[in-house]
Amino acid sequence: MDKRVEKKKLDLGSRYQALTQDLQWNTSYQPMEKVFPYARYEGIRVHDWSQWQDPFKMTLDVWWRQQSDKERRLYAVLDAFAQNNGQIGVSDARYVNAVKLMLQVFSPLKYALHRALAHSARNLPGDALRIATQIQASEQLRHAQQTVHAASVYNKYFNGMHEVPRWYEQAWYLAPVKSFADDLASAGPFELMVAISFGFETLLSDTLFVPFMSAAAHNGDLSMVPAGFSSQSDTTRHKQAGITLVKFLLQQDSLNISTVQRWVDKWFWRSFRLMPMVAMLQDYMVPKRVGSWKESWDTYVEAPVEALFAELAAYGLKKPAGWQAACAAKDHLSHQAWNAFYGYGHALAFHTWVPGNDELEWLDRKYPNSFDRWYRPRLSYYAQCEAAGKRFHNHALPMQCQVCQQPMIFTEPGDGRWIAYRETQHEDESFHFCSDQCQTIFANEPDKYVQAQLASHAILQTSGSETTENALQASIADLGVVIGRDNGEFHGSEDDTNFTLWGGGQDMKEAQL
Amino acid sequence: MSVTAIGAYTHEPHDTADRFTAPLLYVAWDEHMIFAAPAVVPLSMHTIMADVQSKVLPKLYGAHPEFERIQWSQVQWFCGDRMFTPKPKGTLAEHGFGHKSVLRFRTPGLEGLRGSCG
Amino acid sequence: MSNVFIAFQANEESRPLVDAIVADNPEAQVVYSPGLVKIDAPNRLVVKRETIEEIIGRKYDLQELQINLVTLSGNLDEDDDEFVLSWKH
Numbered sequence: 001m002d003k004r005v006e007k008k009k010l011d012l013g014s015r016y017q018a019l020t021q022d023l024q025w026n027t028s029y030q031p032m033e034k035v036f037p038y039a040r041y042e043g044i045r046v047h048d049w050s051q052w053q054d055p056f057k058m059t060l061d062v063w064w065r066q067q068s069d070k071e072r073r074l075y076a077v078l079d080a081f082a083q084n085n086g087q088i089g090v091s092d093a094r095y096v097n098a099v100k101l102m103l104q105v106f107s108p109l110k111y112a113l114h115r116a117l118a119h120s121a122r123n124l125p126g127d128a129l130r131i132a133t134q135i136q137a138s139e140q141l142r143h144a145q146q147t148v149h150a151a152s153v154y155n156k157y158f159n160g161m162h163e164v165p166r167w168y169e170q171a172w173y174l175a176p177v178k179s180f181a182d183d184l185a186s187a188g189p190f191e192l193m194v195a196i197s198f199g200f201e202t203l204l205s206d207t208l209f210v211p212f213m214s215a216a217a218h219n220g221d222l223s224m225v226p227a228g229f230s231s232q233s234d235t236t237r238h239k240q241a242g243i244t245l246v247k248f249l250l251q252q253d254s255l256n257i258s259t260v261q262r263w264v265d266k267w268f269w270r271s272f273r274l275m276p277m278v279a280m281l282q283d284y285m286v287p288k289r290v291g292s293w294k295e296s297w298d299t300y301v302e303a304p305v306e307a308l309f310a311e312l313a314a315y316g317l318k319k320p321a322g323w324q325a326a327c328a329a330k331d332h333l334s335h336q337a338w339n340a341f342y343g344y345g346h347a348l349a350f351h352t353w354v355p356g357n358d359e360l361e362w363l364d365r366k367y368p369n370s371f372d373r374w375y376r377p378r379l380s381y382y383a384q385c386e387a388a389g390k391r392f393h394n395h396a397l398p399m400q401c402q403v404c405q406q407p408m409i410f411t412e413p414g415d416g417r418w419i420a421y422r423e424t425q426h427e428d429e430s431f432h433f434c435s436d437q438c439q440t441i442f443a444n445e446p447d448k449y450v451q452a453q454l455a456s457h458a459i460l461q462t463s464g465s466e467t468t469e470n471a472l473q474a475s476i477a478d479l480g481v482v483i484g485r486d487n488g489e490f491h492g493s494e495d496d497t498n499f500t501l502w503g504g505g506q507d508m509k510e511a512q513l
Numbered sequence: 514m515s516v517t518a519i520g521a522y523t524h525e526p527h528d529t530a531d532r533f534t535a536p537l538l539y540v541a542w543d544e545h546m547i548f549a550a551p552a553v554v555p556l557s558m559h560t561i562m563a564d565v566q567s568k569v570l571p572k573l574y575g576a577h578p579e580f581e582r583i584q585w586s587q588v589q590w591f592c593g594d595r596m597f598t599p600k601p602k603g604t605l606a607e608h609g610f611g612h613k614s615v616l617r618f619r620t621p622g623l624e625g626l627r628g629s630c631g
Numbered sequence: 632m633s634n635v636f637i638a639f640q641a642n643e644e645s646r647p648l649v650d651a652i653v654a655d656n657p658e659a660q661v662v663y664s665p666g667l668v669k670i671d672a673p674n675r676l677v678v679k680r681e682t683i684e685e686i687i688g689r690k691y692d693l694q695e696l697q698i699n700l701v702t703l704s705g706n707l708d709e710d711d712d713e714f715v716l717s718w719k720h
Contacts, residue, residue: 011710011711012693012711013710037519038519041517055706055707056694073698188517206702210667214664214665217667218664225666226640229640229667233697233698233699236697236700236701236702236703290665303634304636307634307705310633336549339547339549340549374629375629376629378546378629381578381626392547392576397553397554398549399551399553409550416630417544419541419551421593421594421615423593423615427526429612432539446515447516447524450525450527451524451525452527456553457528457537457553460537460553460555466534466535466556468553
């Protein structure tokens, strides 16, 4: 019998070397500075690109195969969900508002990340990093598409998903997302990588794509959940690329340290200021509850980030400037966000509601330090108003932070009493911020932020009117949102009525895990 | 420090007073966060404080159960961080307010629904 | 000393991975939540190709684990035989 000879394969490390770093070449007929015109202006110094490699050692040949495998599996699940009317198998139609919010926020955001990373992917001179970044750029597009596909079945049956690209561009409550993306779009290739792969994805993305997705699974969402889990598998590679890139930049030249620190500070905070919506998704919008936002923060942010920065200290990097304030917010963030969104309920493209008594009890158990003291009385009041047929409605135009563009709803760190105000005079104009960190971001690049189009100001400039009552609601109606049908109170809405009519819903007993 | 840019970077501030039909005043009732954020109010800075109190504030905050219980003589007034005592016939401008300034008021003893600052 | 962790979609394909990790990391703790299985270990966690192969009875490429991977924490060091997460401090 012939002896079977196994074909010799390169080992993982050698294959990676051959298909990434060994592709590096320096151009001769055009200078490298012309081929990579964005490589130096940020002031980052790199002396030896061969020192960076992707810990996953991902090469394009493996990547194409693996990703197509993931897609085949994912779309089989999405098809099955749609074929089996999965949309009426979710716990409660209130949950569908979580799907709406994810679609409205994360599909455009991921698309914007894709565009930003495509810029980095073209313009970073190191070949191994450029390949990893091309992969990342493609994957952000994948995530945007997956979110749209996963939401698509819900869109056929529920309201509030019909003009997402337009709302992203112009809806007042999505301005913080657009502002984040626009700030990224104007950054250079190195800042982009630190902002996305390290700042957003490493430090914070798990909270949405892991514990929230698990809670969504518990509520029967077999569409968004596999999409979310599958996206996050790609994101693990982005995170490792981000962490190793930060270490690489810190080691390449000590002059990079202060720049990288400034970026880490800025983008941790800008990413954190997208978290209010994630926090309220977990605490308020998932009817069958698993864990709280605070628990997610502890498990997926506080502990891993402390561990990561304990290590990065050796490279000269400190924890982000806003770290203490962000951790101190964990008792308050979801409640402050829901309180604000409830009050502006007629100016959104999704429904809001007061949680039921069991849910209020759960919130109190999970937040013994803050819920009863600061937030339950407001929700009780809203429930009273609703029962009397006069739902509470905040008619005013909200003041926004000049940098993060969130409405100024956040209190001083660790406190529930005083809204945080910060003010800077710049070239004879007053600018206002929600926090020390946004104020610092402004101070570092004021020319960038003085141009910001804050939603409430834009509404006034467009209308030329001085009447602000219902201006917010009018601005959303202008974008094709049907007031009362697509927003406002959930109970009694078309979504609610239809869901009952279709026989939707599950047994609402709380998880015993 | 200005923006790090690859070339010349021009900028136009977006919210100067000339871009609005009236200057903007930001208004907040501290410790009453059912009004989740300060309000943006286009308002002439020639408006007198008596009119701010009797016309602007009730429109913004009248819905709150505590509003009718406010004892106006006890109210604390702030222009930004600075506490001040308003003269009823004095204008906002005379009290130091201008475009994009912040007016806050506090009502000691009235700290929101069940004292929760809501 | 800090934990490293790895989390997979909870399904039939990740089950042998979890078993292999538990076998090779005596201090690992497994936590299940809907749809998800997460394994924490103090300071270091190793996934060994050989152990997985013994369990599933076929050749296994460690890069396959990415199909069901959801997230991880720690510094990654990977070759054809081992996928290691660790903190250096």
